[in-house]
Amino acid sequence: MYYSAFLRQLTRTVCVFILFNSAVLHAAQNSITNNPISNLNIGLTALFSAGGSTVDNATISDLQAGGHDPAKNGFTVQNVELTMKATVDNYFDAQSNFIFLIDAAGETVVELEEAFLTTRQLDGGLQIKAGQYFTEFGRQNVQHPHSWSFADQPVILSRLFGGDGLRSQGLRLSWLMPTDWFSEFFIGAQNAKGETVSSFLNADGEDVAGYILTDRNARDSSDLLYSARWLNAFDLSDSISINFGISALQGPNASDTDSNTKIIGSDLYIKWQAINSQRGFPFVAWHSEFLQRDYEALNQTDPNHQLLSDSGYFSQILWGFKPGWVVGLRIEDAHSEGDNSSDPTRDDRQRVSANISWYLSEYSKLRIQYNRDEAQHLVDQTADSIWLQLEFNMGSHAAHSF
Amino acid sequence: MKLLYKLLVGLIISISSSNASAVIRIEASTQDLAAIAKSVGAQYVNSNSLTLGTRDPHYAVAKPSMIRRVHQADLILLVGADLEIGWLPLLLKSARNSRVLPGNNGYLDLSDSVRLMDVATGSVSREMGDVHEKGNPHYWLDPRNGSKIAQAIAKRLSLIEPAHAAEFKANADAFSNTLNSKYAEWKKALQGLKGKPVITYHNSLLYLAAAFDFTIAAQVEPKPGIAPSAASLASLLDIIKKQNISLLLKEPYYEQRSSDYLQQHGGIKTVVIPQSVGAKEGIDNYFDLFDKIVMALTKEG
Numbered sequence: 001m002y003y004s005a006f007l008r009q010l011t012r013t014v015c016v017f018i019l020f021n022s023a024v025l026h027a028a029q030n031s032i033t034n035n036p037i038s039n040l041n042i043g044l045t046a047l048f049s050a051g052g053s054t055v056d057n058a059t060i061s062d063l064q065a066g067g068h069d070p071a072k073n074g075f076t077v078q079n080v081e082l083t084m085k086a087t088v089d090n091y092f093d094a095q096s097n098f099i100f101l102i103d104a105a106g107e108t109v110v111e112l113e114e115a116f117l118t119t120r121q122l123d124g125g126l127q128i129k130a131g132q133y134f135t136e137f138g139r140q141n142v143q144h145p146h147s148w149s150f151a152d153q154p155v156i157l158s159r160l161f162g163g164d165g166l167r168s169q170g171l172r173l174s175w176l177m178p179t180d181w182f183s184e185f186f187i188g189a190q191n192a193k194g195e196t197v198s199s200f201l202n203a204d205g206e207d208v209a210g211y212i213l214t215d216r217n218a219r220d221s222s223d224l225l226y227s228a229r230w231l232n233a234f235d236l237s238d239s240i241s242i243n244f245g246i247s248a249l250q251g252p253n254a255s256d257t258d259s260n261t262k263i264i265g266s267d268l269y270i271k272w273q274a275i276n277s278q279r280g281f282p283f284v285a286w287h288s289e290f291l292q293r294d295y296e297a298l299n300q301t302d303p304n305h306q307l308l309s310d311s312g313y314f315s316q317i318l319w320g321f322k323p324g325w326v327v328g329l330r331i332e333d334a335h336s337e338g339d340n341s342s343d344p345t346r347d348d349r350q351r352v353s354a355n356i357s358w359y360l361s362e363y364s365k366l367r368i369q370y371n372r373d374e375a376q377h378l379v380d381q382t383a384d385s386i387w388l389q390l391e392f393n394m395g396s397h398a399a400h401s402f
Numbered sequence: 403m404k405l406l407y408k409l410l411v412g413l414i415i416s417i418s419s420s421n422a423s424a425v426i427r428i429e430a431s432t433q434d435l436a437a438i439a440k441s442v443g444a445q446y447v448n449s450n451s452l453t454l455g456t457r458d459p460h461y462a463v464a465k466p467s468m469i470r471r472v473h474q475a476d477l478i479l480l481v482g483a484d485l486e487i488g489w490l491p492l493l494l495k496s497a498r499n500s501r502v503l504p505g506n507n508g509y510l511d512l513s514d515s516v517r518l519m520d521v522a523t524g525s526v527s528r529e530m531g532d533v534h535e536k537g538n539p540h541y542w543l544d545p546r547n548g549s550k551i552a553q554a555i556a557k558r559l560s561l562i563e564p565a566h567a568a569e570f571k572a573n574a575d576a577f578s579n580t581l582n583s584k585y586a587e588w589k590k591a592l593q594g595l596k597g598k599p600v601i602t603y604h605n606s607l608l609y610l611a612a613a614f615d616f617t618i619a620a621q622v623e624p625k626p627g628i629a630p631s632a633a634s635l636a637s638l639l640d641i642i643k644k645q646n647i648s649l650l651l652k653e654p655y656y657e658q659r660s661s662d663y664l665q666q667h668g669g670i671k672t673v674v675i676p677q678s679v680g681a682k683e684g685i686d687n688y689f690d691l692f693d694k695i696v697m698a699l700t701k702e703g
Contacts, residue, residue: 093495121500125473176473176498182466233466238454241465275454278655279627280461323629323657361627362488363528400463400488 041085041396045146047078053371053385055378061104062344063373063383066153067163068101068145070387077102078389079145081113085396092117097144113144114167125176129188134167136174136186136229137247138267138289141165147401149287149318149326150353151369151387155334156312159345160263160293162198166249168225182233192225192251193217199261199293200225200251209308209336209346211297213254225251241402243269259296266290271402280400281323288315310336310346316353326357340376347376362398365391426562429471429502430479431486432459433680434542435512435551437687439479441577442555446566452493455680458655460485460532464492472497475508477562479555482513483539507561513539515554516547519608531625543677543695544609545585548688549578584689588696589614595699599645601638603652603661607675610651610695619645622652622660630660642668651699653677673698 049070053060057072064071068079080100088094097113116131134142140157157165172188192200193216201223202208204215218224231245249263267289274282295308312334320326330353340346355369367389374382428449430436436451443449452468453459459481472478472493480486494503502508518537526535541547556574560567592614599619600611605626611618620641624634641647642664650661650672661672676682676694685691 118495120503122498123500125498127498176470182470184466231466235465235467241467243466276456276655277461278458278657280463361528362532397484397487399492400461401492402463402465 039086041083043083043085043393043395043398044081045083045144045391045393045398046080047146047389047391048075049078049151049387049389050075051385051387053383055383057104059378059383060385062377063371063375063385064152065155065158065163065345066145068099069152069158069163070389072104078151081144081146083396087120088117091119091121093120094118111164113164125178127174127176128171129174130171132167132169133172134165135188135190135225135227135249136172137161137166137227137249137263138245138265138291139243139269139287140267140289146391146393149285149316149328149357150330150355151367151389152353152371154289154314154330155332155349155351156289156291156314159310159312159334160199160291162196162202164196166199167196168192168194170224172227182231184231186227186229186231188227189221189224190227191218192223197225197251199249199253199263199295201254204254208253208255208295209297209340209343211255214256216252216254216257218252223252225249239275240270240272243267243402253295253297255295255297256299256302258299261293261295263291263293265292279323281320281325283318283320285318285320286316287318289313308336308338308346310334312349324359326359328355328357329353342377344375344377349376350374363393365389367391426476426559427474428477428479429475431481431490432542432678434678434688434691435479435481435555437679437691438548438551438577439477439555439559441687442552442570442573443559444569444573446563446569447559451680455676455678455685456655458653459678460488462486462489464489464496468493469496472502473499475499475502477508477510477558478502480509480511480513481539481542482511483518483536483541484534485539507558510554510558512551512554513537513541515550516541519612520605531623532627538605538608540606540677541609543607544613545581545588545688545692546613547609548581552577552581580689584692585613588692591696591700592616598649599647600649600651601642601647601664601670603650603656606653606677607651610675614699619647622650622656622664635660635663638664639668642670649673651675654681675699 051070052073061071070076070078082098085095094117096115099111099113101109103109112132114133116129116133119128136142140154141161168190170188170190172186174184174186177183177185195203201216202213204213206213227249229245229247231243233243235241245267247265251261253259253261269287271285272283290313292311297306297308298304314330314332316328316330318326318328332351335348336346352372353369355367357365357367359365369387371385426443426447428439428447430439430449430451432453433451433455436449439447439449453462480490518541520538522533522535526533552574556570559570596615599617601620601622602618603622605621608618620638622630624630648671650664650670652661652672652674654674654676664670665672675698676685679685679688679691682694685694
């Protein structure tokens, strides 16, 4: 049964490509979006923050290691994001996200965050994504900063995936399995090089735990970053839904010519929503992720070879207590094996955050967040910070994703 | 080799056509549409709703379980006019089911089959709140639109399953006939409401007002989707006094505090209108829906 479905799929895929290449375009799709002609949805979302900490700017940037975190005393332009989404044709949907931000030196930085297409016509529950995109690892990594429930990136994600999250160029196949519950399997390959693939080939001259990275490039397909994810979801009732996922990554790292990195993770998301909710409120959502990295520093043949082991978790609970109002509490822990007490990227670190968010409408948001940091590398071991955050959206209506 | 090829082709054809005589799986965006589709499709359909009648369908989220159901569906029914804009496009994108993509037989937007009220003319801004440019999407609350919805569904089911076209048509006609005679009874029961001005919580009951000849003087929400403030409630009290309004109609999911305030200070009575099939216990089909609405209005009016 599955074999024949696969054959049918193969035939279909080949046909799709032949049709595509001969430029046979079907009649334009009816629109479910703002503009019926081009189907193009354009949106701009801007995220600003203001606040401060009991420590100085240089130290805050170690604590707030996310590339879009509020990371200095005063005002921060966290993320101004231009999004374009459209159905390309009968075969593909596409999306592109451009990010603008102003860095600590006052310079404007532009990033191509994502630009990818997904297939529309594959059968058998299959979908291919291709381009530049966030790796589907856990729940939070694929989320853009404006949809985060807190003002900053979880510590363990900054440590393992870098300030901008894990994203790169590549291809992934996902399969919506024919099970009685929701079950989706992802498998993908991406370039391992670049500062947004920090636990892997990363960029020449960067360092991981004091090991200066070389300019290692992909020699063959074994030098790519491979990812896998299995996501399962259940509705326990009309009010309670659960997502549970496990993810894994394997790829080369640039500490030496043959060294590798493995990362595994698990994520759990449980949401309760009142049966007679107004605008989606009240609700309670609990989101937790655990990650573990094994980083081979130097080749195994090297006498200084070392296996760096880092792990951590974050667990956050959000309570939407009345329409538009959400309070949140997040606890985090990150640590590594060995004595790394002076290294802000690997020391023992705990953070507790509490916040309150006010969604004035579907298009604007205000948030105030308090962080209590306990980190070994800090002189006083602790830091307290307060961040006020403002977001606005223009253009196309944002999606209500689960 | 040739034999193998023939077997393969035969296998592919048999798999692709194995669903042909099976029950048509319908996923509707609301329980109202699911109920009407069940009346029309009868034993040939398995009709379910993606959202619950107890919640405002505009604020639904694209849950994984919904993705799975859309993946398996043969026909998607939507209210349209941007009511589902927050979640249906995302569901369709995630579900990998080309049968139900817009433009195909498996995608039916029922706002195309009725005449929408409040279609935006001139410029629309989000400063005006959640205004639906394409028109007000709460049209299922006029029983006359129920007939149009049923006919449109029958037409579409006939395209998907031509063998039963006559039955679908007969079911839709029977549904319309029952609805017509019941509409006359409901109108009679609500005669006392004729011409009366009322206040509604959200701008969602204008089709109900049109069906039963009452007028809507104002909304509790100062703008669609914007929560009332002390100032907006005070100006509402003015309108209540000036126009001598005695009824406030609201859906069960809206907050109670504002209506309590208006009741206390303006002497207005609140009537909870179950706006959808499934909104209250005992509302299992489209006829139950108006039976219960009429019951609520006659008790209080």
